[in-house]
Amino acid sequence: MSGLIEVQLLNGIVQGMIYALLAAGLTLIFGMLDIPNFAHGAFYALGAYVAFTVVSLTGNFWLAIVIVPLVVAGLGLVVDAFAMRRLARTGHVYQILFTLGLVLIVQESIVLIWGANPTSINVPAGLDGGVPLGVVTFPYYRLFLVAAAALVIVAVWFALERTRYGAIIRAGIDDPEMVDCIGINVQRLFTIVFGIGVGLAALAGALILPIRGGQPAMGNELMATSFAVVVIGGLGSYLGAVVGGLFIGLTQAVMTMLYPAASEVAIFAAMALIILIRPQGLFGKR
């Protein structure tokens, strides 16, 4: 038994970091911009597939994790500029419905371009070993994933809270009209935030690819989970999204050991409870 439980918990942290990345992106889009992006999981899937193509063409995984967020974020800019902005006045219902249509388009495009069969790539060279833990080993790549995700999460937090651009974004969210009057194009700013949020989802997809491979519907489940994480952590709370992501990842790992079938539903039960009892979430201020 020795080592197995530890590995399972470490895997929970790996999954938790993926959730944290997704939820950090979603908390920018949903929590701050107030756009319920149901296509968040689709961008995650797209990230994995674009990474697959970059690795197939260049053989360089490091290049992939730099390019993928930029490419998918670019797509996010287009979606926001052409559709989400137009739908801002119509309210949440049509934003949800549009992003739902986007899921259909992205998912089927993936099948069209890359095929319906799962894809996979090898763990990048240099990270193919593992740390011995009792009778099993824990792959280096997973440790790298945790470190990389943590680095990006902290970097985005730093950019939001400690830089001039971050201050403008926060001001724009608090009082768009006022910031507009100062002469800053708030809409463009929001489009960039949307792009960053989508880029974080894509990065999560690229990072998970060497571990789990890609399949066209991989984003569906993750979409629901990342919403649950954002709601549980507290809408608009960046810290809440990250802590919530880790918490859900670990809970799932423990549930998989105790009662595998319930690990999925436990998340939704937790989300429903939070909405009913503490709508501001665990880290929300209101």
Next chain:
Amino acid sequence: MRRFAILVVLVAVAPLVLRYPELETQILTFGLLAVAFNLLLGEMGFLSFGQATFNGVGAYIAARALLDAHAPLPIALLGALLAGGAAAALVGALAITGRGVYGVMLTFAFNEMAYFIAFQWRSVTGGDDGLRGIPRPDVFGISLDDATRYYYFTALVVLLAFAAVLRIVDSPFGAVLRAIRENEGRARAIGFRVRRFKIAAFALSGALSGLAGGLYAELFHFVPLQAIDLDTSTNIVIAALLGGIGSPYGALLGAAIFTVLSNSLSHVWAHWPLIFGLVFCAVVLFFRTGLWGITERWSRRAAHA
């Protein structure tokens, strides 16, 4: 009244033109699901992402009544209707406490939980194997063994339900639902008990969905686990939007198109969901009234010309 007469004629002659009574029966049961969804979104302005929950509850209740108690079909369908309504009243009472997107997420979460229960409770639902061998007993001595006969039986039930929906939409109750949609605070200020109206609308929508599930259970003598899954909920949303949420007729039209296309296009081009997604996004962006809204505008323009 004239529209309803046209609908009745269309439903009556459909099996003579298209010779796939099973497909046409599916159009009707799926249509009832879309109409029930439309009652919440189109009239009251609440986006329910968990309509398959009530469909599934109705299907399982009807199937169990027929399998275990050898209940007459009308009793089984009544059970499906009541169970669907009760489940929806419960889900609705909780979901409406969530504001905005949170309400949507709650219907979503409860659907996921219902799916999980159905998946685990094999002795009742058959789990992911589904529930097989559901009988289709005679009704008042008339055999429904033939697909066309079952189509007409379903048509009778669905048209009655649809007429009831039209009546409800036109009633003072329907007017209150629209008042809630337009301005909830004002509806409350006038003195309407908004909460009760919302729960009642949910119960009504769930009852119709349960009835649809009950009718579906005997169609292929089979209730698949998909009857209660989130994909079905999503399909209901897509079909109703495509048809147009401004009118119950729109929801029915959307369901008919969705059912026919998903059955026929999948043989023609495997990637039909791509086109569907593009059309759907275009509808949301540019034609929010859906296909029904577009045809209505055309017919009005034709009347003026």
